[in-house]
Structures are given as C-alpha cells and as structure tokens.
Amino acid sequence: MARMATTRRVMISTAAAWLFGFLIFFPILWMGLASFKTELEAFAIPPSFLFFHWTTENYATVQERSDYLHHAMNSIIIAGGSTLIALLIAIPAAWSMAFSPTKRTKDILLWMLSTKMMPPVGVLVPIYLIYKSLGLLDSRIGLVFILCLGNLPIVIWMLFTYFKEIPRDILEAARMDGATIGRELVYVLTPMAIPGLASTLLLNLILAWNEAFWTLNLSTSSAAPLTTFIASYSSPEGLFWAKLSAASTLAIAPILVLGWFSQKQLVRGLTFGAVK
Amino acid sequence: MGQITLQGVQKSFGPVHIIKGADLEIADGSFVVFVGPSGCGKTTLLRLIAGLEDVSGGKILIDGKNVVDTPPAKRGLSMVFQSYALYPHMSVRGNIGFGLKMAGLPKDEINRKVEAAAATLNLTPYLDRKPRELSGGQRQRVAIGRAIVREPKAFLFDEPLSNLDAALRVQMRIEVTRLQKQLGTTAIYVTHDQVEAMTMADKIVVLNGGKIEQYGSPLELYERPANLFVAGFIGSPKMNFVTGEPALQKGAATIGVRPEHLKIERDGGGGWQGTIAVAEHLGSDTFLYVDAGALGMLTARYIGELSLHGGDRVSLMPDPARIHRFDESGNALRG
Numbered sequence: 001m002a003r004m005a006t007t008r009r010v011m012i013s014t015a016a017a018w019l020f021g022f023l024i025f026f027p028i029l030w031m032g033l034a035s036f037k038t039e040l041e042a043f044a045i046p047p048s049f050l051f052f053h054w055t056t057e058n059y060a061t062v063q064e065r066s067d068y069l070h071h072a073m074n075s076i077i078i079a080g081g082s083t084l085i086a087l088l089i090a091i092p093a094a095w096s097m098a099f100s101p102t103k104r105t106k107d108i109l110l111w112m113l114s115t116k117m118m119p120p121v122g123v124l125v126p127i128y129l130i131y132k133s134l135g136l137l138d139s140r141i142g143l144v145f146i147l148c149l150g151n152l153p154i155v156i157w158m159l160f161t162y163f164k165e166i167p168r169d170i171l172e173a174a175r176m177d178g179a180t181i182g183r184e185l186v187y188v189l190t191p192m193a194i195p196g197l198a199s200t201l202l203l204n205l206i207l208a209w210n211e212a213f214w215t216l217n218l219s220t221s222s223a224a225p226l227t228t229f230i231a232s233y234s235s236p237e238g239l240f241w242a243k244l245s246a247a248s249t250l251a252i253a254p255i256l257v258l259g260w261f262s263q264k265q266l267v268r269g270l271t272f273g274a275v276k
Numbered sequence: 277m278g279q280i281t282l283q284g285v286q287k288s289f290g291p292v293h294i295i296k297g298a299d300l301e302i303a304d305g306s307f308v309v310f311v312g313p314s315g316c317g318k319t320t321l322l323r324l325i326a327g328l329e330d331v332s333g334g335k336i337l338i339d340g341k342n343v344v345d346t347p348p349a350k351r352g353l354s355m356v357f358q359s360y361a362l363y364p365h366m367s368v369r370g371n372i373g374f375g376l377k378m379a380g381l382p383k384d385e386i387n388r389k390v391e392a393a394a395a396t397l398n399l400t401p402y403l404d405r406k407p408r409e410l411s412g413g414q415r416q417r418v419a420i421g422r423a424i425v426r427e428p429k430a431f432l433f434d435e436p437l438s439n440l441d442a443a444l445r446v447q448m449r450i451e452v453t454r455l456q457k458q459l460g461t462t463a464i465y466v467t468h469d470q471v472e473a474m475t476m477a478d479k480i481v482v483l484n485g486g487k488i489e490q491y492g493s494p495l496e497l498y499e500r501p502a503n504l505f506v507a508g509f510i511g512s513p514k515m516n517f518v519t520g521e522p523a524l525q526k527g528a529a530t531i532g533v534r535p536e537h538l539k540i541e542r543d544g545g546g547g548w549q550g551t552i553a554v555a556e557h558l559g560s561d562t563f564l565y566v567d568a569g570a571l572g573m574l575t576a577r578y579i580g581e582l583s584l585h586g587g588d589r590v591s592l593m594p595d596p597a598r599i600h601r602f603d604e605s606g607n608a609l610r611g
C-alpha cells in the first residue's frame with residue numbers, strides 16, 4: 001500500500017513539475033515560434049502552432065535594420081565589465097565580513113540589501129542629470145558603472161554566504177600547518193571558494209545581461225545593449241510581432257546557452273548557498 | 277623536545293572569564309589529557325596553547341621559551357581537530373604533505389615523509405583519494421597523519437574520536453596511544469569521556485568552570501581525588517556520596533565510596549540497608565541501584581554475576597580503607 005502511494009505521489013509530482021516547467025517555458029517557445037512566422041501569421045487568430053509557413057526573413061530584416069553584433073558586443077562588455085568590477089569590490093568586502101566580523105557587520109549587510117528595495121525610478125532623474133553633465137549618457141563606461149553599483153549588494157551578500165560556509169577549522173588547520181595569509185588564500189581559500197565565486201559570477205552576468213531599466217534610459221545607440229535592440233521593435237509606428245520575436249530570440253540566445261551549460265552552478269547560486 | 281609550561285594563563289571573551297588562571301607543567305614526551313564537563317574551557321585552553329587564541333594574561337612556555345606572542349605556525353605544534361578539518365580539494369597525499377610544502381621542503385623529501393606516515397597509519401592505498409571518498413575512521417587517520425608528518429614538538433588533539441562509532445573509537449584510542457609512545461612526542465588530548473582519559477593518559481588535568489581542579493596520574497585521581505568534583509567526575513559508575521550521620525561519624529561533611537568498594541550482602545548484615553530499585557546484569561559485572569532511605573540512592577558494583585533482583589533487600593558495607601572524606605567546602609580530608 002505504502003509503496004503504491006509513493007509511486008503515485010512521485011508520478012503526480014513529476015507530472016506537476018513538467019506542467020509547471022512547460023508553463024514557464026511556453027512564452028519563450030512561443031516567441032521562438034513567432035520569430036519564424038510572417039507578420040500576418042504572428043498575430044492570426046486562432047494562432048497556428050506548428051503548421052505555418054516557416055520563414056527566416058525576420059532574422060534577415062532584423063540584422064539588416066539594426067546591427068545585432070554591435071548590440072551583442074555592447075551587452076557582453078556591459079554585463080561582463082560590471083560583473084568583474086563588482087566581484088573585485090565584493091570579494092574583499094565579503095571576505096572581511098565573513099572572516100573577521102564586527103558588531104556592525106550584520107547591520108552593514110542589511111543596509112546594503114535595503115538599497116535594493118528602493119525603486120530605481122526614484123533616482124532616475126538625478127542619475128540622468130549627473131550622467132548628462134559628466135558626459136556619460138550613451139557610454140559603455142556609464143552603463144558598466146551603474147549596473148555594477150546596482151548589483152553590488154547582491155554580489156556581496158551571495159559571496160558573504162558562501163565564505164561563511166567555509167569551515168573556520170580548515171583555515172585554522174592551514175595556519176597550524178604554517179601557511180601565511182597569502183598562501184592560505186592561494187592554496188586553501190580560493191580553491192574552496194571557487195564554486196561560490198562561479199555561481200555568483202554567472203548569476204550576476206545574467207542579471208546584468210537582462211537589466212533593462214537603466215540600459216534603456218541611459219543609452220540610445222552607440223552604447224545600447226541588446227535590451228535596447230529589442231525595445232526598438234516596439235515602436236510608435238506599430239508592433240512588429242514577428243520581428244520583435246526574432247530580435248528577442250537573438251538577444252536571449254547567448255545567455256540561454258550559458259545558462260544551459262551552467263545549470264548546476266546556477267541552481268546553487270539561486271538557493272544562496274542554503275542547500276548543499 | 278616538547279616541554280610545555282603554563283603560568284597563570286587566563287582568557288576572557290569580552291567580560292566573561294573562561295580560563296581563570298591555569299598553572300601546568302607538561303613533561304616532554306608525556307600524554308596529558310584535559311577532561312571536564314562541556315563548556316569548562318578544555319578547547320579554549322588547547323587553542324591558547326596552539327596559538328589560535330590570544331591569552332588575556334599569563335605565560336605559555338614551550339621548551340622554556342615564552343610563546344604568547346608567537347604565531348601558531350612558529351610554535352612547532354600540530355593539531356588534530358574534532359571535525360578533522362581536512363582540505364576538501366586536496367588528495368590524502370596533499371593533505372598530509374601540506375605542512376611540509378609550506379615549510380618549503382623539496383618534493384621528493386615530502387613524498388618520502390608522506391609515504392612513511394601513510395604506511396604507519398595504513399593509509400597507503402588511499403593516498404590519491406579525496407577526503408570525501410574516505411570513511412570517518414580513515415579521515416581521522418589522515419588528520420593524524422597530517423599532524424605526525426611534521427615531527428612537531430607536541431600534538432594537540434581536540435576530541436578527535438568523538439565522531440566515530442564506539443568500536444572504532446576503542447580501536448583508534450589504542451592506535452593513538454601506541455603511536456604517541458612509539459614517537460615519544462608530547463601530546464595534549466582533550467576529551468569529555470573519562471574512560472578515554474583514564475586509559476590514554478600519563479597524566480590527567482581535570483577542568484571545571486575554567487579552573488584546574490586536579491592534575492595527576494589516572495590512579496592518583498582515582499585513589500586520592502582532591503575534591504568532590506574530581507571524585508564525582510573520575511570513575512564509572514560515579515562515586516556514591518553520603519552526608520549526615522555516617523559522614524559525621526568519620527569527622528567529615530561528606531563521605532564518598534566508589535560502587536566497587538561497597539560489599540554487597542543479603543539483608544540482615546551490618547552496613548547500609550536498602551531495597552534494590554534496579555539491577556543490571558552484564559554478566560561480567562552486576563550493577564545495583566539501591567534505595568537506601570535517608571542515605572539516598574546508592575550504586576554498588578559486583579564483579580561477576582550476582583543473582584539479586586529489583587525489590588530485594590540488601591545491605592551495603594563500605595570498605596573502611598576506601599572511604600573518601602570531604603569537608604564542607606568539598607575539599608578532600610587526608611589522614
């Protein structure tokens with residue numbers, strides 16, 4: 001009896017998991033399909049699922065009208081640059097908070113996180129004006145800077161939780177074994193911290209890649225990443241569903257591939273080190 | 277050489293005094309066990325000696341040299357942690373050899389020493405495995421290997437066997453003692469298991485509430501406990517304490533008799549009368565828990581099998597030569 005109940009439960013939860021997975025994936029699938037339709041078929045009612053006239057003309061048009069590679073390059077520079085700089089600042093910060101905490105450490109961490117609770121639109125005007133007078137509007141440096149600052153609290157939090165997980169005993173064992181701080185760092189801490197660093201890096205890359213608020217507001221063309229590239233297809237002249245879909249598919253493809261190949265690290269990253 | 281001397285060592289964490297002035301002489305080559313109830317400061321004292329914690333007062337001398345300002349690595353001690361604290365990303369070989377690598381020894385010498393240590397500890401087949409691919413006992417041996425390979429002045433052990441199952445614990449207990457005797461290296465061993473303390477130690481330090489209650493050989497502690505605390509802590513089952521009339525007769529506030537020093541007779545004899553509440557028959561021993569009325573519960577131990585059962589009346593006769601006497605403040609009275 002008990003066994004049958006468990007197999008049935010497993011079957012039900014498997015089915016539910018697939019259903020939810022499909023529900024979440026469906027918009028992306030639909031977008032992918034729409035990118036191969038003609039503009040007319042893209043919003044035909046009833047919609048056709050697979051039996052339509054497959055075409056790649058949208059991709060050709062999109063590439064012709066706006067330079068995909070240019071935007072993709074910007075995305076790579078902005079996401080990669082902001083992530084690297086954030087890590088450079090966050091590693092020592094999280095390190096010292098995890099390994100030599102003071103009475104105020106918890107407060108500082110909470111304060112950092114609280115900055116993420118403010119809606120960014122609240123500071124849009126001042127930031128815009130500052131950027132304008134500094135000449136940072138539509139510049140890659142400006143976007144790297146703002147995304148880096150925006151994600152820094154999360155990066156520090158994640159690294160802090162990972163570093164906290166490294167048992168103190170092991171560091172003390174290294175000290176007893178005669179390792180100096182520098183060698184402790186190279187031989188013991190860094191290798192143990194690599195999984196945590198990797199998931200933080202991946203998650204932050206994705207967050208920065210998908211960031212749309214600041215990139216849309218602070219860039220127009222020369223520094224514009226893929227988010228702007230997508231947005232340019234929902235224009236006042238009307239919505240071009242098929243082309244919008246083609247642009248979006250192109251924009252998310254790199255990060256989708258990256259995410260696919262680093263699933264394990266990502267899941268670890270998303271659970272914030274709670275599950276071992 | 278590995279002679280360790282503590283002089284008035286104190287430690288406080290903020291306003292809380294944890295170690296309240298410890299004086300201790302540990303002779304070169306001896307096996308000293310720190311024992312005491314949980315939270316009494318055993319680990320703290322060991323970490324002070326290791327240098328992982330700074331003293332708040334007093335001196336720690338290793339071979340006559342004050343080391344309180346010397347970093348852990350330079351004290352020439354090695355430590356085995358309760359959690360083993362192996363480097364998870366290194367092989368057994370890497371773990372054992374790490375200290376030698378840090379000391380800058382040439383590769384072939386490291387290899388030779390690591391292999392010798394591994395052979396002593398029966399770890400040779402596992403040299404290229406990672407710690408997660410080892411059993412608890414094997415991990416423990418790697419941790420010990422890491423300690424011995426550096427040929428330190430002294431080993432520091434913090435409850436190294438407490439994560440092992442009972443059978444393995446006994447086996448490792450013997451192995452550690454044998455290894456220490458063979459190497460002749462001073463060892464300080466922390467445990468809260470008094471059987472471990474009694475069986476392994478040359479000398480035992482009984483700690484309670486951050487104070488050293490007594491320092492002596494296992495038999496000294498058993499035969500001449502300095503106070504009520506040591507008397508109650510050393511020995512299993514625990515010593516019986518009796519206050520009131522029988523104690524006054526002996527000119528003491530409390531008298532103590534170990535369960536094995538109570539002669540058990542069927543009802544009617546002299547001595548202390550009582551009813552057996554529980555009788556435990558182990559074959560090799562019989563333990564009787566006797567309700568002795570005004571005297572409270574008494575434990576008696578008989579070597580061998582004794583066919584008495586719950587509800588039987590017995591009389592317990594303390595061996596007069598084995599009665600321990602204590603004054604009001606709990607200190608032992610001699611003579």
Ligand SMILES: Nc1ncnc2c1ncn2[C@@H]1O[C@H](COP(=O)(O)OP(=O)(O)OP(=O)(O)O)[C@@H](O)[C@H]1O
Binds near residue numbers: 313315316317318468
């Ligand atoms: N870093 C610290 N900060 C504050 N108090 C501490 C610190 N380390 C230990 N203590 C306190 O010091 C006391 C002694 O701790 P210690 O770890 O030495 O006990 P122990 O004898 O090893 O106990 P156990 O047998 O449970 O391991 C405890 O009350 C503990 O709470």
Ligand SMILES: [Mg+2]
Binds near residue numbers: 318
């Ligand atoms: Mg302890």
